[in-house]
Every structure is written in structure tokens, then in C-alpha cells.
Amino acid sequence: MKPLxxxxxxxxxxxxxxxxxxxxxxxxxxxxxxxxxxxxxxxVGESGCGKSTLARMIVxxxxxxxxxILLDGRAISRKPRDRKxxxxxxQMIFQDPFETMNPNHRILDVIGRPLQLHGxxxxxxxxxLELLQKVGLAPAEDYIDKYASQLSGGQKxxxxxxxxxxxxxxxxxADEPTSMLDVSIGIDIMNLMLDLKNxxxxxxxxITHNLGSARYMSDNILIMYGGQVVERGDTEQIIAxxxxxxxxxxxxxxxxxxxxxxx
Amino acid sequence: xxxxNLPLDGSRRWNGKQxxxxxxxxFFAAAAFIGPLIAPYPKNDIEFEAWLTPSMKHLLGTDSYxxxxxxxxxxxxxxxxxxGVIAGFITTIIGVLVGLxxxxxxxxxxxxxxxxxxxxxxxxxxxxxxxxxxxxxxxxLTSIILVIGLLSWLxxxxxxxxxxxxxxxxxxxxxxxxxxxxNFEIMTKEILPNLFxxxxxxxxxxxxQAVLAEAGLSFLGIGDPRSVSWGTILTLAHxxxxxxxxxxxxxxxxxIAIALFCYGFVLLGNGTLERFRAKRGAQQHFS
Amino acid sequence: MGLLxxxxxxxxxxxxxxxxxxxxxxxxxIERGxxxxxAGESGCGKSTTAYAISxxxxxxxxxxGGRIVFDGKELTKLQEHEFxxxxxxxxxxxxxxxxxxxxxxxxxxxxxxxxxxxxxxxITARGAQSRAEQLLALVEIPAAKLSSYPHELSxxxxxxxxxxxAMALRPELIIMDEPTTALDVVTQKGIVNxxxxxxxxxxxxxxxxxHDLPLxxxxxxxxxxxxxxxxxxxxxxxxxxxxxxxxxxxxLLRSFPSLTGPRVRIDGIPGSPPNLIxxxxxxRFESRCQHAADACSRIEPSIxxxxxxxxxxxxxxxxxxxxxxxxxxxxx
Numbered sequence: 001m002k003p004l005x006x007x008x009x010x011x012x013x014x015x016x017x018x019x020x021x022x023x024x025x026x027x028x029x030x031x032x033x034x035x036x037x038x039x040x041x042x043x044v045g046e047s048g049c050g051k052s053t054l055a056r057m058i059v060x061x062x063x064x065x066x067x068x069i070l071l072d073g074r075a076i077s078r079k080p081r082d083r084k085x086x087x088x089x090x091q092m093i094f095q096d097p098f099e100t101m102n103p104n105h106r107i108l109d110v111i112g113r114p115l116q117l118h119g120x121x122x123x124x125x126x127x128x129l130e131l132l133q134k135v136g137l138a139p140a141e142d143y144i145d146k147y148a149s150q151l152s153g154g155q156k157x158x159x160x161x162x163x164x165x166x167x168x169x170x171x172x173x174a175d176e177p178t179s180m181l182d183v184s185i186g187i188d189i190m191n192l193m194l195d196l197k198n199x200x201x202x203x204x205x206x207i208t209h210n211l212g213s214a215r216y217m218s219d220n221i222l223i224m225y226g227g228q229v230v231e232r233g234d235t236e237q238i239i240a241x242x243x244x245x246x247x248x249x250x251x252x253x254x255x256x257x258x259x260x261x262x263x
Numbered sequence: 264x265x266x267x268n269l270p271l272d273g274s275r276r277w278n279g280k281q282x283x284x285x286x287x288x289x290f291f292a293a294a295a296f297i298g299p300l301i302a303p304y305p306k307n308d309i310e311f312e313a314w315l316t317p318s319m320k321h322l323l324g325t326d327s328y329x330x331x332x333x334x335x336x337x338x339x340x341x342x343x344x345x346x347g348v349i350a351g352f353i354t355t356i357i358g359v360l361v362g363l364x365x366x367x368x369x370x371x372x373x374x375x376x377x378x379x380x381x382x383x384x385x386x387x388x389x390x391x392x393x394x395x396x397x398x399x400x401x402x403x404l405t406s407i408i409l410v411i412g413l414l415s416w417l418x419x420x421x422x423x424x425x426x427x428x429x430x431x432x433x434x435x436x437x438x439x440x441x442x443x444x445x446n447f448e449i450m451t452k453e454i455l456p457n458l459f460x461x462x463x464x465x466x467x468x469x470x471x472q473a474v475l476a477e478a479g480l481s482f483l484g485i486g487d488p489r490s491v492s493w494g495t496i497l498t499l500a501h502x503x504x505x506x507x508x509x510x511x512x513x514x515x516x517x518x519i520a521i522a523l524f525c526y527g528f529v530l531l532g533n534g535t536l537e538r539f540r541a542k543r544g545a546q547q548h549f550s
Numbered sequence: 551m552g553l554l555x556x557x558x559x560x561x562x563x564x565x566x567x568x569x570x571x572x573x574x575x576x577x578x579x580i581e582r583g584x585x586x587x588x589a590g591e592s593g594c595g596k597s598t599t600a601y602a603i604s605x606x607x608x609x610x611x612x613x614x615g616g617r618i619v620f621d622g623k624e625l626t627k628l629q630e631h632e633f634x635x636x637x638x639x640x641x642x643x644x645x646x647x648x649x650x651x652x653x654x655x656x657x658x659x660x661x662x663x664x665x666x667x668x669x670x671x672x673i674t675a676r677g678a679q680s681r682a683e684q685l686l687a688l689v690e691i692p693a694a695k696l697s698s699y700p701h702e703l704s705x706x707x708x709x710x711x712x713x714x715x716a717m718a719l720r721p722e723l724i725i726m727d728e729p730t731t732a733l734d735v736v737t738q739k740g741i742v743n744x745x746x747x748x749x750x751x752x753x754x755x756x757x758x759x760x761h762d763l764p765l766x767x768x769x770x771x772x773x774x775x776x777x778x779x780x781x782x783x784x785x786x787x788x789x790x791x792x793x794x795x796x797x798x799x800x801x802l803l804r805s806f807p808s809l810t811g812p813r814v815r816i817d818g819i820p821g822s823p824p825n826l827i828x829x830x831x832x833x834r835f836e837s838r839c840q841h842a843a844d845a846c847s848r849i850e851p852s853i854x855x856x857x858x859x860x861x862x863x864x865x866x867x868x869x870x871x872x873x874x875x876x877x878x879x880x881x882x
Contacts, residue, residue, distance in 0.1 A: 046734040059441050080445070087443030099434030104456040113452065114442035152822060160438070167442060182591035182761065183805040187818035190807075209734065216807035216816070239809055253739035254809060257767030257791055 002073065003034035004203050005058070005090075005171055010067035012053050027053040029227040030067070035171065040197065040204040042218035042235060044211060044250070050227040051207050055175045058205065059092040071171070088118060091164035093193075095176040097156035101148040107132070108144050111163045118167050131162040136192060154185035158192065165196060172197070173205045178213065190217060211254050215239050223247050280534025287527030291520075295344040298337035306338050306491060317512050324512040326496075327503040332513055335491055336520060342492035343524065346408055346477040351470035353412030358419025358469075359455075359462060365420070366427025367450050377424065380417050388414050392476065393485060404490055407480060411473045419465045426461045430454045460536050467532030471525035478521055493517040552579035553621060553755050554603070554723055560615035561598050561607065570826035572598045572611065574779040578860075580723065585749060585756045587770035587787075589763050589802070593823060594776040596759050600727045603757070604643045605633055621722070638669050642716040646728035649708035652700040658711045659683055659696045665718050685714040690744055706737035713745065717752070725757045730765075742769060764806050767791055772859075775799045778823050778834040785859030795861045797839045833864065841865055 012028040028050040035041050045051045056062040058069060060076060060083065068075045076086055094100045101110055111131055112124045120127060125144070132140035135158040148156060157177055164172060174193065178186030190213065197204050206217045214221055214235065221238050223231040223246065231244040242248045277285070299306075303322075308330060315325040323332040365376040395410050430436070431454065439453045474493075481494025482501070500506075500513040561573040573595040580586040588596045601607045603618055605625070618625040620641065625633065645651075653661055662682035666673060673681075683696055689710040700708055709729060716724050726745075730738040746769055749756060760766055766773055767787050774784045775796065783796040794800050801819035821838040824830050830837070836846040843864065851862045 046736060061437060061440055083440070083445070084443035087441060092438075092441045094434055094438060096434055100438040102435040102439075102453055102457070104459075114444075117443060117448075154822070163438075163442065183763070184591060184801060184819040185822075187805045187807070187816050188820075191815065191818070210807075212807035212809055215809060215813065236813070249736055251809070253735040255735075255762060255765035255768050256809065257764050257787070258810070 001036055004037045004072065005035040006070040006073070007031060007033050007035075007054075007058070008068050008070065010054070010057060010064045010069060012050075012057060012062060013065045026227050028057070028064075031224075031227075031229055032067075033222055033229070033232065035203050035205065037170075037203055038197070038201055039220065040194075040206055040218040042206045042208060042214035042221045043224060044208055044214045044221060045224035046209055046250075049224040051224050052175055054224075055092065055173050055205065055207050058171075059090050059173050060086045061092075084117065087169075088167060089169055090171045090173065091167055091169040093157070093160055093164055093172065093174040093177045096180055097153050097160055097177075098148075098180070100160055101151075101156050103148050106145050106147055107151075107159055110148075110159055111166055114163055115166045120166075127166065128162075131166050132159075134165065134196070135159070135162040136188075137162070152185075153181050154189065157181065157189055161189075161192065161196070165200065168200070169202070171203050171205070173207070175207045176209065179209070186213075193217070211239060211250060223250070278534050278538055280530050280537065282534075284527050284530030284532070284534055287523060288531060291340055291344055291524050291527065294337055295341040298340055302334040302337045304331045304334040306334070307489075308334070314508055314510060323516055324510065326499060326505070326510070326513050327508075328499070332496070332516065335496055336493070336516055338491040339493045339496055339517065340520065342404060342490055343474050343477060343494075343521070345404065346411065346492070347470045347474040347524070347528075349408050350412040350415070350473035350476075351466055353408070354416045354419060354469045354473070355462065355466055357413075358416040358465065359423055359458070361416065362420040362423025363427050363450055363455065363458070366424040367431060367446065367454070373424075376420075380420050383414075384417050384421075389476075389479070392480060393483065397485060407477055408473075411476045415469055415472060415476075419469060422461055422465060423458060426458055427454060430457050460539055463532050463535055463539075467528045470528050474521060474525060493521050552581045553584075554580040554757075555619040556599070556603065556616070557619070558616040559599060559602060559618065560613070561595070561602050562612050562614045563598075564610035564612075565827065568827040570829075571614075571779055572826065573602065574826075574829075575616070576776065576779075576781045577616075578774045578781060578784055580755050580757060582722070582755055583749075583753045584772065585746075585758055585770045587766040587773040588757060588759045588776060589761065589766050589773060590776035591761060591802075591823070593778075593826075595779045596776050597727055599776070600643070600725050600757065600759055604641060604725050605630075605637070606643070638665065638716075638721065639719040640721050641723045641725065642719070642721040644709075644712050644716045644724065644726045644729045646731050648712040649700075649705055649732075652708060652711065654700055657697045657699060658691075658703070659686060662686065662711070662715055662718060665715055669719050681718070682714075685718055686711065688717070688748060689714045690740075704737075706733050706741060709733065709741060710744075713741070717748065717754070720752070721754060723755045723757065725759070727759045728761070729758075731760065731762070738765075745769075763802055775802065778829070779826055780834055781860070781862065782835065783859065783861045783863075785861075789858055793858075795858065795866060796835075796863050797841050797865070798835045801838075833862075 010028060010031050011026065014025045014027055015022050016025065017023045031054060033041070043051045043054065053062060057064050060078065063078050070076070071089055108125060108128055111128045115124055115127055128144055129140040132138070132143055137143045137155060137158050151159065178189050181189065193204065194217065196202065206214065208214050218235045220233065221235040222229050223238070223244065225246045231238060231242065231247045238247060239251065242251055309328050311321070311325045311329040311331060313325060313327050313329045315321050317324045321331050321333065323336065325331055361376055361380065365373045391414060392410050435453060436449060439449045444453070477492060478494030478497065481492050482498045484498060496517045497514065500510070505513040556579065557577050559573050559576045560571060563570055563572045576595065576599055578586070588599060590596045598611060601611070602613055607613055613626065620636070625636070652658070659679065659682045662685060663675070663678040666678040666681055667675065686696055687693070691707060691710055695703065695707065703711070713729070730741050733741070742765070745756070758766065758770055767790060770787050772784065772786050773790055775782045775798065777798050783794065783799045785794070790799060790803070794803055798819070804816055805818045807816060819838050824834055824837065830847065832845070832847045832849050833839070833851050836842045839846065846864055849864070851864045852867045853860060853862045854866050
């Protein structure tokens, strides 16, 4: 099967400092992977490993220094006038729902504006109500006229999912969408995303620092360290039988209540 | 599950400060536009005896020229009101435009705009106003408004730029980019509404400054000698030694009018800010 | 009697839209040399409890009832200046954000020495300095970094400094509120391991607060689970792991995707916590509980203390009025 998304030898270097003393920081170094239709790929690593920068390159927020990202075999355009066309195909859910919802907009605007932008001509309000229902915010009429400050973190994250969903993308990149939420809320969000993935035949990139959530969500996994991919493969196999020393370290460090009892 | 209605739903439309400020401004607006119709005597009418104390015939007495102070005050309201509102409007448009653009775009656009602003900022505005006012062929009301409006947007642009810089860093801007919004849409639809508190705060100070600047310029004798404003009333009172004649009715009413008018703006501005914060305010976290 | 007994603690908050009790009748005790965990989700009152014990509550929060007994002495009755002799030297605190609150213009060893000088009588500046260096060595700060400034250290290193500071005066109880939450798992692991080693060596007690239940189960002796301002269950880590009794604890334990075992769909806990300004009459978990019966919404669950620990749920209640609830839920 032809892959939906191909990431080919992508690197990103950030430059900082004055022009006299420039320092280069290689956030992502030569990363390649493919994503098939309906696949869930987890990208796991600690803060600073480059996973968020990689996500931002995929969704067209950051331009790669080198390498290319192909959708359906065609390179994603980085031109400003093609921004909308790329957005139509690839959407993103961010880590912090408290920051990504504009405090000044009602839910109707948060979800409705992108719909209008992408040419929705139908009754916007009706569409927004449908989407709210879809992400489990029911009865939707209770939510549609609220502002961000009137919602809990989990509800905000659901709104952001509805917003991405409304555009009807093929690839959804989720950058630690549950890490700011309580666990019982987080698991609901994960379930929601798995359900929506099936309903909408989405391909999902699940970025996380938590191996447990990666195992719960993904088919395949990519372990990143220092901007590079250190291990990749089938999720279950890698967690059961890690090959790279760093993956082993990460597994050992993950809290495991059974460990002490076994000793 | 039982739903709890929080008093955040904007069910109350206006708060006390907004009402008080609005009432004050409405009063002055009425005086400005209906006033000339109900003023007891025509503009600049000098047919009365000079230095009359307040009476039923002349509510605020007459000045040294024999003009009815109450009538002059009403005509003056129109001038001050127009200056405040129009100059405030011009200032806001330029200030927001320059500040937002300079804050949103990086590198040379921002640098160039801020260079101009900084250059203009080191010029003493009052002095420039005086010079401009004395060189312009006719110093009518329009010129006064333009001079004030075109010279007072600098601080506004600066504060809007710095606020834009910080708003730009927030997550919702990135989220807007991801759904495919253009820079223009992000600036106008996403960032601009969040600048409202800072615009309102600036608008209040700019408008009051404009009213005060007009009064100041008139007081210095640079304004249009034919037009009547609160400033020109005070100027005449000053040059004709009203204080020595104990003619308080000539000095205190225009002073109070200026102060009250500005206070109305401040009240309305603060009240609007409070309502804005109450509705969209940050969620409280408890643990 | 334990080292610390918290009895019926009540803390009130003044929110913009009304007063509510962030902590409403919480009781637990910590033994000497024990690691006691306090877990729960945001808003459950776990941090507020920690703040109340360490006297860090500031308006709009106010202690309105209950007793806090430390080593036989009632802390709530002490004046502020009397409590000073407890702070640092007998009870110390490590907060999540503490690593960002170090003095940026002071070398870390000097900051530590300052704390020692301020609280310990008869110690010389030299003595304090060398004690500071020993302490930093204890939390495994490399010798070369002793005179660094905070900004020169990583987050993990800074949090180690804060922990060293908390241990500086050999307190009997250290309250740790999410001490490693902001850190990566590998860093967290290193710090937590060191804390446990030191605890075994020096014998102090720890009140460990986190939302990370797996971590807590791994390191704590006993754990209290809080929900909506109340204590839902207190039990040993083993007891919780093998047989948690409160439906909320069960739901919380389920919500952490595991690294082992079969990959099955997890159902979290539906719904959200109640509004504490108008708390429900009966059990606060009732609206989210799959065992909820009629009585649960009307009658507060009685608190059951037995050999398995403490649980507040009608499922285990023996009170007359909760009988109805038990039978109702069993007949389902």
C-alpha cells in the first residue's frame, strides 16, 4: 500500500544569538518515517527530543532546514498562499487547551470560523452543533455560546478536536493532548480520538512522553532522543522487547506499581 | 446532572461604572448637539452688561465682554466634544494599525515602523503642536483636531505593539495558523479582539488628552479665536483677570465641565474593562 | 498516635461566585518513618491540605475547622511566631514550582548555608557552608556544581537543591507537593529513587502529593485518595493495588494505561467532579459512580475504618440508613 504521509530525511536547525556569535541547535536530525491510512503512529521522547518540532514541521508551522514531507507522494507546499490547502489535509491538536482556545471567542466562532474558511456554505451553527455532539459535548446547545473560560480543560480539548474534525483532514497530529489534563479526563480524550479515527478513517500521529499512552493508542512507535529516531517498529514488540538502550531507560523510568512488589 | 448558572453569562448588561460614565457622556453629547437650540442667547452675543453675577436671567452671569457665560459654555461643549471624539478616533485608527502591524510582522517591518515612532516620540509634542498651530494658515477646529490626532498616536502604537508581541506568542495564534488562516485574518480576527482592553485604556487617555490639549492650545491663544470652547472661555477669563474680579462663575464652570467630561470617559473605559474581564476572565484553578 | 494526625480538616475558599470548602472534613495520620501519599485529581483539595498543614494558606483560602496534631502538639492553636520553630526544622515543604523560586543571584551552596544559619543556633558561617556542601552531595549534586547559580543547573538539578534545602535541618516530616511533576520521567526516576534512599537512611516521614497514581503506588507505604474535598479511601499501597474498594479509586487506577497486560479499551470515569459551591447532598462521587443507588444521592456515606484501611462508601457501610443503598446496588 502506498503511504499517505512520507517524511524523508527531515532536519531542523534553529539559530540563535547575535550575528557575530551564532549558535546552531539541531532540534531534529535526519528523521524519516511513513504513515499509512488509518494508522496510529506514536512518537515518544522526553522534552527537548525534537518531537514537537517534528510535529510542527508536519503541520506546516515550521519549515524544515532540509528534507521533505510528502502527502500522497507530493511535497507539501510551504508557500503562504497554499497554507489553507495544506490545512485542509493535515490538522493538529495541541498540548495546552487553556492556551489554544482564543479567550475572546465563543465556541461557535472557535469551531465555525475554520469551517467558513474552508468553504462551508451550510448553516454554520447547525454544523457546529453536530460537531460538538460528535466530540461528546452534549447537549450541544449548552456549550455553543460559551467562552473558553467557562469550560474545563477536558471540555476545551474536546472543542479543539471538534475544530480540527470540522475541516475533515486526513492526517491528525496530536501533540500530547492529554498531558495537561487529569488522568480520568485524559483517557476519555484518548478513547474519543480512537473512535473518531475509526469513524473518519483518519491517520493519527500521537506525540507523547508517556509510553503507557503510546501503547494504548498506537500501532507503531518511534522513539526519539536528541533529535534522532533511536528505535522504531511495532508498538507491542518494542515495549515488550526494547533493543535500544535509551528505550530500555525510558521503560525503566516509567512508574510501575508492580515493580516494587516483585522485588 | 443539575446545572449551575454562574453569574458569568453576561446576564447583566451594564455595570455601575459604565452606566455612570455613559450618563455623563450622554449629558455632554446632548449639550453639544441639542445645546445650541436651547441656549438662552446666540453665540458670541455681547449685548449685555459686563461682570454680572449669576441670576435667573444669566444663570452663570456674564463675562467682561458682556457675553452670557452659560450660553458660551454650551457652545463650547460642541467644540470640546468634537475634538475629543474625532481626535481620539484618528489616534486609535493610526495607533492600532501601526502597533498591530509592527507587533505582528518580524524584522524590518517592525524595526522600520518603530524607528519612525521613536523618532517622533523624542519631539516634544506640545511644542510641536504650538509651532504647527502658529504656522498653519488657518487654525480652525479641523486643524486643531488634526494636529492633536496626528501627534498623539505614538504612545498608543507603542503599547499596542508590545501587547501584540505577547499575544502573538500565545497558543491560539499557532492554532489559527494550523487551520489555515492568513496573517491578515489572524491579526484582525484572532489578535485584535484580545487587544480590546489595551485599546480601551488608551482610547480613554487619548480622548481626555485631546480635550485637555484643545483647552491648553486655546488657553495659550493658538486656537481659532472665533470658535468657542471650554479652553477659550478659560483663556478669556485669564486674560481679563477674572480672578481679581472674583468672577468665579467664569472660571469654575468650564473647569468642572472639562474635568467631568474626562471623568466620564475614564468611568466608561474602566467599567467596560471590568465587564470584559468578568466575561472572558481567566478561569480560577483550585487544587 | 502518629507523627502527624489531621482530624476533620476544613478549608474554605472565597471564589468570585461564592464560598466553597476546598477541603471538607479530611482526616488521616502519618506514622514516623512512613511515606504517605495523597492522590486525587485537580481540585480535589490535596494541595490545599498540604498548604494547611504547612501554614501556607493565604486568602482567599482560610482554615475554618479541624485539628492538625504534630508529635502531640496541636499546630492550629499555635501563633505564627510559635510555628516558626517548626518550619524547616521539624516540618519542611517542597513545592512543584520551588525549583523556579531559588534566588537567581545567589550560589546554591550559599543559599543552603543561609537557611542553616537562619534556623540553627550556634553554628558558624563556615560550619553552615560545609553542612550545605554535604547536603548537596547527599542529593547527588556533583562537587563541581556546588557554587553554581540556579540558572546554570537543569530543572532536575534545581529540584534536587530544593530537596536538599528541605532536609537541611533534619525535619521529621517533609511535605512534597508534586515534586517531580514538571520533570521528565528519567529525571524523575533518579530523584525519586534518591529521596527513598535518603528516607530509609535518615528516617523522616514524607507526605507525598501527586496525581501520578502509578508512581505513588510504587513508592508510598500508605495512600489517601481524595475526591471533591473529601477523603474517599485510605489504604496501604498493596491494598489499593490488589483490592481498591472505593469506586473512585477503582476508576482512577483503571485510567492509567498500563505497559503490561492485555491491551484493552479502558473506560475512564465519566462526567466531572461536582461544583463545590453547591455540593450534592449525598456522596460526592454519586453522579459518576457506576454503583450509585438511590440512597447515594441523599445520604452521605459513613466512614468505615477496618483492618483494610478507611473507605467512605455506601457499598461497605453498616449504618442503618445506608443499608438501603447496599442492597439496592447488590441487586443490580
